[in-house]
Amino acid sequence: MKKYKVGIIGATGMVGQRFATLLENHPWFKVEVLAASARSAGKTYKEAVGSRWAMKVPMPAKFADLLILDATADKEKIAAAVDFVFCAVDMKKDEIRELEEAYAKLECPVISNNSAHRSTKDVPMIIPEINADHAQIIHAQRKRLGTKKGFVAVKSNCSIQSYVPAVHPLWDLGVEKILACTYQAISGAGKTFETWPEMLDNLIPYIGGEEEKSEQEPLKVWGTIEGDEIVPNKEISITSQCLRVPVSDGHTAAVFVKLKNQISIEDIKARWAAYKGRAQELELPSAPKQFLKYFEEDNRPQAKLDRDLEGGMTVSVGRLRPDTQYDFKFVCLSHNTLRGAAGGAVLMAELLCAEGYINS
Numbered sequence: 001m002k003k004y005k006v007g008i009i010g011a012t013g014m015v016g017q018r019f020a021t022l023l024e025n026h027p028w029f030k031v032e033v034l035a036a037s038a039r040s041a042g043k044t045y046k047e048a049v050g051s052r053w054a055m056k057v058p059m060p061a062k063f064a065d066l067l068i069l070d071a072t073a074d075k076e077k078i079a080a081a082v083d084f085v086f087c088a089v090d091m092k093k094d095e096i097r098e099l100e101e102a103y104a105k106l107e108c109p110v111i112s113n114n115s116a117h118r119s120t121k122d123v124p125m126i127i128p129e130i131n132a133d134h135a136q137i138i139h140a141q142r143k144r145l146g147t148k149k150g151f152v153a154v155k156s157n158c159s160i161q162s163y164v165p166a167v168h169p170l171w172d173l174g175v176e177k178i179l180a181c182t183y184q185a186i187s188g189a190g191k192t193f194e195t196w197p198e199m200l201d202n203l204i205p206y207i208g209g210e211e212e213k214s215e216q217e218p219l220k221v222w223g224t225i226e227g228d229e230i231v232p233n234k235e236i237s238i239t240s241q242c243l244r245v246p247v248s249d250g251h252t253a254a255v256f257v258k259l260k261n262q263i264s265i266e267d268i269k270a271r272w273a274a275y276k277g278r279a280q281e282l283e284l285p286s287a288p289k290q291f292l293k294y295f296e297e298d299n300r301p302q303a304k305l306d307r308d309l310e311g312g313m314t315v316s317v318g319r320l321r322p323d324t325q326y327d328f329k330f331v332c333l334s335h336n337t338l339r340g341a342a343g344g345a346v347l348m349a350e351l352l353c354a355e356g357y358i359n360s
């Protein structure tokens with residue numbers, strides 16, 4: 001099979017490093033370009049990353065000596081060399097919007113982990129198992145940008161990927177209200193215990209901007225395409241609190257759900273066990289066979305034990321029981337830098353290739 005040529009913009013960062021490890025032996029994608037800021041440009045990947053390498057596996061040998069390009073100054077060269085780029089950069093939002101649209105206008109599709117375009121009405125925010133159909137908005141976006149091939153597609157925030165997947169199979173019962181408290185790993189802030197020792201034996205009850213994202217982004221994921229835009233869902237109400245906890249990887253959520261129509265505990269578990277999305281139907285290379293794994297044990301899911309299920313792409317659920325104020329409560333866990341960041345972006349890229357939105 002002919003492989004798609006890809007670039008990683010922000011390759012030296014935490015998410016970029018994850019992309020490098022996930023793409024090292026990918027069956028469809030071949031990394032041709034690594035790019036970052038002007039600070040890294042001209043250095044080899046090994047030199048530019050230096051002591052920042054934060055993955056548990058070593059840096060892929062085949063990338064170590066690649067020369068880093070400048071994501072802004074070299075964008076024409078990068079766009080010409082690849083079929084699409086993954087993008088995860090730490091820049092101001094307006095700069096990211098500009099950079100991502102510049103690549104799209106150079107006819108280079110952008111699969112983005114950044115939040116800058118998440119509320120842009122014709123930019124799809126796709127969880128392939130849930131709203132794969134939102135890819136259709138790309139036609140409208142191409143019209144606005146004046147492109148034939150280029151577009152931007154984004155991944156949602158990592159916090160919502162712990163609970164939106166578990167709520168989704170209950171959708172037809174009429175989801176009225178969700179309360180979700182998230183307990184988020186330090187890698188979500190691009191940190192390790194070495195770089196953030198203050199987090200040992202600690203909890204911080206605030207993550208800037210995270211509660212707004214946790215409450216708003218699911219509404220777009222559950223929104224509908226109307227004309228040239230995705231209109232967020234207006235039926236459900238979501239409230240959240242997001243806490244930073246001393247866990248290296250894996251975001252946990254304690255979730256409460258109110259439904260318009262009733263269902264038994266056993267039927268919810270059966271729906272979770274049977275649930276399959278477009279990613280499973282298409283048998284995409286990064287799709288977990290079991291999207292939602294339910295644990296009967298009272299003390300599961302646990303971040304350390306369960307975050308890596310099926311390459312960190314399965315969402316774990318446990319402790320489902322009735323609630324006195326809502327209808328049901330349960331606990332969910334997803335790997336924030338795999339399902340929640342780079343892995344989710346790779347899966348979205350696979351979906352968009354399989355559905356014909358990206359060509360090699």
Ligand SMILES: NC(=O)c1ccc[n+]([C@@H]2O[C@H](COP(=O)([O-])OP(=O)(O)OC[C@H]3O[C@@H](n4cnc5c(N)ncnc54)[C@H](OP(=O)(O)O)[C@@H]3O)[C@@H](O)[C@H]2O)c1
Nearest residue numbers: 010012013014015036037040071088089090114188190341
């Ligand atoms: N960490 C997570 O779990 C997570 C999850 C979802 C989404 N995200 C999002 O992904 C993005 C990156 O996060 P991260 O944790 O990987 O950050 P990070 O570790 O701080 O890495 C930032 C990356 O951005 C590059 N960069 C900075 N300024 C740039 C510029 N002017 N031009 C081009 N590249 C530039 C850096 O390159 P240099 O090395 O050259 O400075 C580096 O590669 C952010 O938007 C974040 O919100 C992160």
